[in-house]
Amino acid sequence: MHGHIFMLLRRYVQTQYDHSTWLKLMQNAGLETLEFDHKTVYPDQHIYDLVGQAAQMTGIPAGELHEKFGEYLVPDLMFMYQKHLRPEWKTLDMIENTERTMHKQVRSEHAENRPPVLEVQRLNKNELFIDYISKRRMSGLAVGIVRGLATYFDEADRIEVLSTTSEEGEQVRIHVRRR
Template sequence: MHGIIFLELKKYVGAKWGAPAWSTLLADAGLGSRSYLPVHEYPDDEAELLIGTVAKTTGQTFPTLLEDFGEFIVPDLLQVYRSLIHANWRTLDLIENTERMIHRIVRLRNPGARPPQLVTERRNPSQVAIHYRSTRRMCGIAKGMARGVAKHYGERVAIHEPQCMHTGAPECVIELRLAN
């Protein structure tokens, strides 16, 4: 997993439970004083271990925590990738173009990066479906990011997931509809 996700997780943990919580989390997860750099790749199982440890420690479910984390990271990611985001885009436009404009560049800049594959289907002006494919199966982050992007644009989205890898499907289908 890309180092920026670990740095965002550290920021998330600090914002929710205070700066010392990160060191405690690393210790509880058995990772000692591990540090992460933004442009390196790290084992997926470390991210899963850290997120699972946060969930266990806080009593949240893994999916709920993923969604909250996904929403939390949006402002920073929008800042990092602002040059790739068209000024006239709104929530569904950005989501519809994430694979083409952002994930493609991430893969070009860092050949080891493996962001999820997103195939989008614009069903009408107020609805888009995301076909989410990733061996990580962290579709909760995508749902949280959709909420975070909508929040950024002053919009709201209703999210429906008729198909999920966690229930045996080969991919997740996440349907987003503007709720404003």
């Protein structure tokens, strides 16, 4: 997992809780000597350990924590990839174009970067399916990002996000619909 994600996770924990909570998470995950760098790719196990510890500490299921973190990521992602985005895009357009814009850029930056594959099927102007494919099994993050995009584009009250398969799998189908 890219170091930038860990740095954003640290900021998320510090803003939602406090710095001591982040230190406790790192300690409980056995990562207290590690300082994340935005240019380094770290083992996926680190994110599993941190989120697992956060779930134990808060009593919030890991999938729900992934969703909350995904929502939090959106403003930073939009800023980081703004040159790849079109001003007329809204939530569904962003989802439809993520693979060939942002994910393409992420993969080209570093050979070890492996964002999920998003196979998007646009059903009509107000509806699409996302087939999230990743060995990481973190589709909750994708669901959170979709919700975060809806908030970013001021469509949160009109966008429905439903996982239509188990959120635990390597391939998860997500149904997104604008009402």
